[in-house]
Amino acid sequence: MKLIDLGEFGLIARLREAIEESRNPELESWQRLLIGTGDDCAAWRGDPRVQIATTDTLVQGVHFLEGTFTWEELGHKSMAANLSDIAAMGGAALYALVSFSLRADTDVADVLSLFRGMIEEGTRYGVAIEGGNLTTAPILVITIALLGNAGNGMLLRSAARPGDSVAVTGYLGASGAAVAVFKQELDVDHTTKELLRQSHFRPTPRIAEGQEMVRLGVKAAVDISDGLISDLTRICEASQVGARIDAALVPINPALHESVGAKSLEYALAGGEDFELLFTAPAVVVQRVRAALGIPVTVIGEIVAEHPGKVIVRGSTGGIPGTTGWDHFQK
Known part of the structure; x- marks a missing residue:
């Protein structure tokens, strides 16, 4: 069945059924x-904690290419991108508003699969979808607004200080390399392609890790959405500091590095959408974070007072193509 057969209100009814099926009275968001x-606005009881909000849009042909994904994977990815912003503040997510722009000839089953992916990803982190909007469009556009709260402190881009170590969780480069594979700009074997694809469409938002960083005394962080260099530059600009990183220390996805060698550094530095946490803190705090998280945490450089707003990459020869990272309005 196509959307043109079911209609807007028929689809809304199906989506509401999916939401009700996901209702979990044990989650704070549902309580x-x-x-x-079903009404003009959603409503929930507030609390004294700091409230935080983020929104993100995924556009067909810009963020994803037709034929490279399952609809459920796309649902996971779109929710994870927003959750990663909450993680970067050290917060907890509660509610989501979801908006779809869809072609009238889209299969209803595909839309429901997309929505189920969102629900599954959101529920894993305590999120209840509480409403949204539908409209027709010539291409698929997904927008999610995510609401949450922060406890005793937040991670901020503006809190880096000279002398801080620069560190990152996990491994980088796989998501950006996946896009290159989709565009036939990079050739890898089937096993590596599937690993890259999973990294791109099923990233792990570091919600718990962000909250633990706050508890352990980290003050500055950002999630890697536009690329390591680009996102570290945002920290440097907001904090009015500079950064020096060592290219040899950047933790590259092992499968990617094994497959394409030195070229993998380009994707690790500028590929984007790894959704790992990039943070700065005194060395002793980084040591505590590394001991507590149970995932790889790698120191890649330091914050300096010189060159405010700039990132210097040591150990790279011939320059790093595209290190400005992703910019929607520049090539």
Whole structure:
């Protein structure tokens, strides 16, 4: 069945059914929700904690290419991108508003698979979808607004200080390399291609890790969405500091490095959408974070007072192509 057969209100009814099936009274988000779908606004009981909000849009042909994904994977990816912003603040996610722009000839089953992926990803981190919007468009556009709260402190881009170590969770480069594979700009074997693809469409938002960083005394962080260099530059600009990193220390996805060798550094530095946490803190704090998280945490450089707003990459020869990272309005 196509959307043109079911209609807008028929689809809304199906989506509301999916939301109700996901209702979990054990989650704080559901306990505080007063009015969900079916009215002009959602409503929930507030609390004294700091409230935080983020929004992100995925556009067909810009963020994903037709034929490279399952609809459920796309649902996971779109929710994870927003969750990663919450993680970068050290917060907890509660509610999501989801908007779809869809072609009228889209299969209803595909839209429901997309929505189920969102619900599954959100539920894993305590999120209740409480409403949204539908409209027709010539291409698929997905927008999610995510609401949450922060406890005793937040991770900020503006809190880096000279002398801080620069560190990153996990491994980098796989998601950016996956896009290159999709565009036939990079050739890898089937096994590596599938690993890269999974990294791109099923990233792990570092929600718990961000909260633990706050507890352990980290002050500055950002999630790697536009690329390591680009996102570290955002920290440097906001904090009015500079950064020096060592290219040899950047933790590259092992499968990617084994497959394409030195070229993998380009994807690790500028590929984007790894959704790992890039943070700065005194060395002793980084040591505590590394001991507590149970995932790889790698120191790649330091924050300096010189060259405010700039990132210097040591150990790279011939320059790093595209180190400005992703910019929607520049090539």
